[in-house]
Amino acid sequence: MSILSGKNILVGVTAGIAAYKTANLVRLFIKAGAHVKVVMTPASKDFITPLTLSTLSKNPVYSSFVNDDEEDAVWNNHVELGLWADLFVIAPATANTMAKMAHGICDNLLMATYLSAKCPVYFAPAMDLDMYKHESTLQSFKILNSFGNIMIPATSGELASGLVGEGRMAEPEDIVAYIEKNILDQLPLRGKKVLITAGPTYEAIDPVRFIGNHSSGKMGFEIAKVAANLGADVILISGPSHETIAHSLIKLLKVVSASQMYDAVHDHFDSVDIAILSAAVADYRPKNISATKIKKKETSFSIELEKTKDILASLGVIKKNQFLVGFALETNDELENAKGKLKAKNLNLIVLNSLNDKGAGFGGATNKVTFITDQQDVIENELKSKHEVAVDLMNQIIKQIHA
Incomplete structure (x- = not known):
C-alpha cells in the first residue's frame, strides 16, 4: 500500500x-x-x-x-x-x-x-x-x-x-x-524497524480442539498500520486473526501457537529498534497433545497444563538498545499489577487495559488504555477507537525515544 x-x-x-x-x-x-x-x-x-x-x-x-x-x-x-x-x-x-x-x-x-x-x-x-x-x-x-x-x-x-x-x-x-x-x-520513524505481535495464540489439545482467547488482533494490526504510516519498516507477527493488512512497509508473519510466536519474535528481535508486544499469548498449554481426536466418553475430563515461555520477559532479559513495549490486560489491582510487570520485564512502556472499563478489551472497535512509562509517569486516556489508541501509542513512543 x-x-x-x-x-x-x-x-x-x-x-x-x-x-x-x-x-x-x-x-x-x-x-x-x-x-x-x-x-x-x-x-x-x-x-x-x-x-x-x-x-x-x-x-x-x-x-x-x-x-x-x-x-x-x-x-x-x-x-x-x-x-x-x-x-x-x-x-x-x-x-x-x-x-x-x-x-x-x-x-x-x-x-x-x-x-x-x-x-x-x-x-x-x-x-x-x-x-x-x-x-x-x-x-x-x-x-x-x-x-x-x-x-x-x-x-x-x-x-x-x-x-x-x-x-x-x-x-x-x-x-x-x-x-x-x-x-x-x-516521517519520524523513517529508517526504524518495528516488531509488533498481535492476536491470540491457539494451543492444541488434539487435532480439532485448542485453548485460546477472544483476542481479534485488531489492536496490533492498527498499531502496525500507524507505525508504517510513520515511515517504519514493520514486522507484524500475528496469531490466528480475521484481520487483514496491505502495506508496502509491513511484512506479515502468521503463527498459531505461543511457541511459534516465541521463535518468530526471537528470530527478528536483534534487528529491530522498537518491539510492541500486543498479542494475547496463552500463559499455559496442554502438556500432552493427543494425535487423534479425543472421544467424548467420561462425564468429566481433565487436561494437564504447563507454562508457556514468557515472550515479553525473555526480550527484557536480552534487549540492548531496543525500545520495548508490553500490554497488560487486568481485572483487579490494575495499576499496581501493570507497574509490577513494567519493572519485572524490563520494559520502557506498558499499556494497561482494564476489563472493568466499558468499551475496552477484546473484539471491539474501541479501547481505553493507560500508559505507564519506565519513569513511572501514568498517562490516562479516554475511550477511543483502536486506530486513535494506536496513534496515541506511537506518539508516546516517539516522545520517549526523543526525550
Whole structure:
C-alpha cells in the first residue's frame, strides 16, 4: 500500500501542453488509494477537458468560483478546497502560474485555493527551455522554495517547441514516486524497524480442539498500520486473526501457537529498534497433545497444563538498545499489577487495559488504555477507537525515544 493511500490530494492544472499528462497523474493517485479533486485554470481547459479529469478522479472538477452554466449556481468554496487537501500538487506549473504564486496574484480559483491551502504544496514546472532558464523563472523557483513549497524538478528532453533541453514536466510516475519519497523521508520513524505481535495464540489439545482467547488482533494490526504510516519498516507477527493488512512497509508473519510466536519474535528481535508486544499469548498449554481426536466418553475430563515461555520477559532479559513495549490486560489491582510487570520485564512502556472499563478489551472497535512509562509517569486516556489508541501509542513512543 502506498503512503498516499487515504490522503486527500488536490491536483492543480494550469495552461501548458503538459496538461495532457495530468490524466495519467490523477489515475496513478487514485490507484495509490488517494482521494483526488482537481482544480483547473480556465485556460487549461484548452489542453485537457474537465470531463476527462472528473471521470478519472470520480469527483467534480472546479475551474471557476461559480458554475455559470447551472441554473442554481453554487459558489465553489476555495477555502474548503484548500482545507480539504492533505497535499496540493500543481502539475503542470507554468511560468505564469508560478509568478502569480510567488507574488500572491489571485485572479482565478486555483490561485485563491493555493493561497488558502494549509497543506504541503508540490509544483512540477513545465515550459520551454528558454523560459525555464529565464531569470524571472529562476527567481520564482527561489521564492516558492522559500515559502516551503516543494519543487519537482523538470527533466531534459524533447519539448513542444521542437527544442531539446530542460523544461519538460516530470513524468506522472516520477511525480508520484518523488512525492512518496519526500513524505517518507520526513516521517519520524523513517529508517526504524518495528516488531509488533498481535492476536491470540491457539494451543492444541488434539487435532480439532485448542485453548485460546477472544483476542481479534485488531489492536496490533492498527498499531502496525500507524507505525508504517510513520515511515517504519514493520514486522507484524500475528496469531490466528480475521484481520487483514496491505502495506508496502509491513511484512506479515502468521503463527498459531505461543511457541511459534516465541521463535518468530526471537528470530527478528536483534534487528529491530522498537518491539510492541500486543498479542494475547496463552500463559499455559496442554502438556500432552493427543494425535487423534479425543472421544467424548467420561462425564468429566481433565487436561494437564504447563507454562508457556514468557515472550515479553525473555526480550527484557536480552534487549540492548531496543525500545520495548508490553500490554497488560487486568481485572483487579490494575495499576499496581501493570507497574509490577513494567519493572519485572524490563520494559520502557506498558499499556494497561482494564476489563472493568466499558468499551475496552477484546473484539471491539474501541479501547481505553493507560500508559505507564519506565519513569513511572501514568498517562490516562479516554475511550477511543483502536486506530486513535494506536496513534496515541506511537506518539508516546516517539516522545520517549526523543526525550
